[in-house]
Amino acid sequence: MRFILIDAIVDMVPGRTIHAIKTLPSDEEIFRDHFPGFAVVPGVLLIEMMAQAAGKCLDAENRERGKAMLVQVDHGSFRSWVKPDQRADIHAQITSSESVYAKASCRIAVEGRNAASADLLFTFVPYAKFAESFRDELLERFMARAEAEERQG
Numbered sequence: 001m002r003f004i005l006i007d008a009i010v011d012m013v014p015g016r017t018i019h020a021i022k023t024l025p026s027d028e029e030i031f032r033d034h035f036p037g038f039a040v041v042p043g044v045l046l047i048e049m050m051a052q053a054a055g056k057c058l059d060a061e062n063r064e065r066g067k068a069m070l071v072q073v074d075h076g077s078f079r080s081w082v083k084p085d086q087r088a089d090i091h092a093q094i095t096s097s098e099s100v101y102a103k104a105s106c107r108i109a110v111e112g113r114n115a116a117s118a119d120l121l122f123t124f125v126p127y128a129k130f131a132e133s134f135r136d137e138l139l140e141r142f143m144a145r146a147e148a149e150e151r152q153g
Contacts, residue, residue, distance in 0.1 A: 003048075004138065005045060005048050005049040006020045006021070006022050006090065007022050007023060008021055009139070010089075012057055012146075013057075014060035014061040015060065015061025015062065015097055016061075016093070017057065017093050018053050018054065018057035018090075018091070019089065019090070019091050020053040020056070020090045021089055022087075022088045022090060023085060023086065023087045023088065024041055024045070024084055024088075026084035026085050030042065031084050039083065040082060040083060041081075041082040041083070041088070043076075043078050043116070046078065046088070046108055046115070046116040047073055047118055049088060049108060050106035050116070050118055051106075051120055053090040054068070054092035054104035054120055055069070055070070056142075057092055057104070058094065058097065058104075058122060059139060061094075062097075065099055066125045067124065067125050067127060067130065068123075068124060069124070069125050070120055070122055071101075071122060071123050073118050073119075073120060074121070075118060075119045076116075076118040077116065078116050079113075079115055079116065080113055080115045081115070082115050086111070087110065088108045088110055088115070089108065089109045089110070091106065091108075092105070092106040092120075093105050093106075100123065100124065101121060101123050101124075102122045103121055103122070104119070104122070105117075105119050106118050
């Protein structure tokens with residue numbers, strides 16, 4: 001299993017809001033153990049989906065301050081099961097964005113119902129601490145597509 005828990009960015013206003021999607025296929029190894037006979041996406045992965053989406057929204061806002069990294073989860077809540085092969089619609093609204101930290105209010109919806117939510121706190125790690133080859137291909141693809149659409153008017 002790759003730990004990229006976003007398949008695509010549907011819509012984003014950098015530094016403000018993001019809507020992303022993720023579907024974990026039923027053949028993922030994790031579902032053999034979580035739980036046998038009642039496969040559900042682990043809550044920790046739902047939190048990570050929200051963190052990755054909000055992080056991408058913050059990274060798109062201001063690359064100079066570094067990469068957004070999750071440091072705190074507040075008010076995490078799981079309301080319904082997310083099953084394999086269900087599309088998770090991940091929404092994040094950035095509620096505060098400063099030079100050293102940022103906050104996001106996030107939720108995941110499945111088939112129109114809220115499945116999970118959390119308020120997340122991020123800090124920023126300088127890109128110099130990452131491998132030189134580090135790239136966020138998903139974010140780069142979305143930004144290139146958005147720029148092309150803007151040019152076309």
